[in-house]
Amino acid sequence: MGIKKVWFITGASKGLGLSLVNQLLKAGQYVAATSRNINDLITAVNSNSEKFLPLAVNLGNELNVEQAINSTVAQFGKIDIVINNAGYGIGGSIEELTDEETRNSFDVNVFGTLNVIRKSLPYLRGQRSGHIINISSIAGINGATGWAIYSATKAAVIALSEVLAEDVKSFGIKVTVVAPGAFRTSFLTTESLVLAKNPIEEYEDVRAVHARYLKMDGAQIGDPEKAAAAMISLASMPNPPIHLLLGNDALQRATAKTDALTKEFKDWKAITISTDFD
Numbered sequence: 001m002g003i004k005k006v007w008f009i010t011g012a013s014k015g016l017g018l019s020l021v022n023q024l025l026k027a028g029q030y031v032a033a034t035s036r037n038i039n040d041l042i043t044a045v046n047s048n049s050e051k052f053l054p055l056a057v058n059l060g061n062e063l064n065v066e067q068a069i070n071s072t073v074a075q076f077g078k079i080d081i082v083i084n085n086a087g088y089g090i091g092g093s094i095e096e097l098t099d100e101e102t103r104n105s106f107d108v109n110v111f112g113t114l115n116v117i118r119k120s121l122p123y124l125r126g127q128r129s130g131h132i133i134n135i136s137s138i139a140g141i142n143g144a145t146g147w148a149i150y151s152a153t154k155a156a157v158i159a160l161s162e163v164l165a166e167d168v169k170s171f172g173i174k175v176t177v178v179a180p181g182a183f184r185t186s187f188l189t190t191e192s193l194v195l196a197k198n199p200i201e202e203y204e205d206v207r208a209v210h211a212r213y214l215k216m217d218g219a220q221i222g223d224p225e226k227a228a229a230a231m232i233s234l235a236s237m238p239n240p241p242i243h244l245l246l247g248n249d250a251l252q253r254a255t256a257k258t259d260a261l262t263k264e265f266k267d268w269k270a271i272t273i274s275t276d277f278d
């Protein structure tokens with residue numbers, strides 16, 4: 001990798017975030033990384049490089065996020081690439097998940113991402129450069145049974161990224177939203193994944209799908225090191241994509257969704273176009 005850049009990465013004590021931090025430090029880049037638990041992060045990264053800034057951050061707390069962004073700029077002079085990576089899966093039908101369980105997932109997956117964007121943009125706008133990379137999921141494009149809330153949070157990340165890309169284009173800031181398929185991280189472990197505390201017996205299909213996903217832990221098709229490398233490569237592209245799928249499974253599910261949408265729009269066209277004033 002050529003020029004030294006400053007990266008700000010959330011949720012870095014494990015999984016994709018940790019792979020990103022390790023690869024970037026190895027490449028001599030400047031990396032500020034956040035975690036809920038700074039000791040876990042320091043232990044996981046195991047680096048005493050002065051180019052590494054570990055930060056304890058509660059992403060749902062806007063002031064906390066602002067302090068982390070300010071510390072990064074104070075330490076490294078600027079921020080070039082922001083990666084909103086922190087997030088977790090939440091399983092359960094809408095009826096089974098409480099308001100609190102639902103809101104907690106939006107706090108991390110959506111509002112945390114918004115806090116980081118809101119607090120880093122003044123710097124990126126001032127520089128007239130930067131790249132915001134938001135990690136969504138294939139679930140945000142084509143959700144599966146039993147994961148409605150997770151899909152909703154990740155669909156929100158896609159929607160906000162698409163419009164953000166337009167809003168900040170004239171400032172020279174790029175935006176990419178990444179939709180990974182299944183990757184072999186801690187995502188499906190009890191450490192990360194949250195399942196409804198109050199399951200309802202009748203939701204048999206939901207339970208069956210969850211059992212299938214849990215069984216997949218450790219055998220996911222996606223290699224997190226390759227995903228991290230692909231995300232890092234975005235930063236040196238003059239024209240990076242707004243949407244990037246990662247994994248064959250993601251490509252298949254996204255294509256199935258776009259095909260189904262196209263067919264449904266076409267099948268119901270008569271009613272769709274019947275509602276305009278004559």
Ligand SMILES: NC(=O)c1ccc[n+]([C@@H]2O[C@H](COP(=O)([O-])OP(=O)(O)OC[C@H]3O[C@@H](n4cnc5c(N)ncnc54)[C@H](OP(=O)(O)O)[C@@H]3O)[C@@H](O)[C@H]2O)c1
Nearest residue numbers: 011013014015016035036086087137182183185186187192
């Ligand atoms: N692996 C997959 O199959 C897959 C597929 C599609 C999308 N994704 C997305 O990719 C991103 C990274 O996930 P991963 O696969 O690397 O999973 P992971 O190994 O579980 O790591 C997730 C990271 O997000 C943070 N995080 C997890 N739960 C959190 C919570 N309740 N509050 C705040 N932060 C939390 C953690 O940060 P700290 O513990 O350091 O605070 C952790 O380092 C997530 O946004 C996830 O939704 C993953």
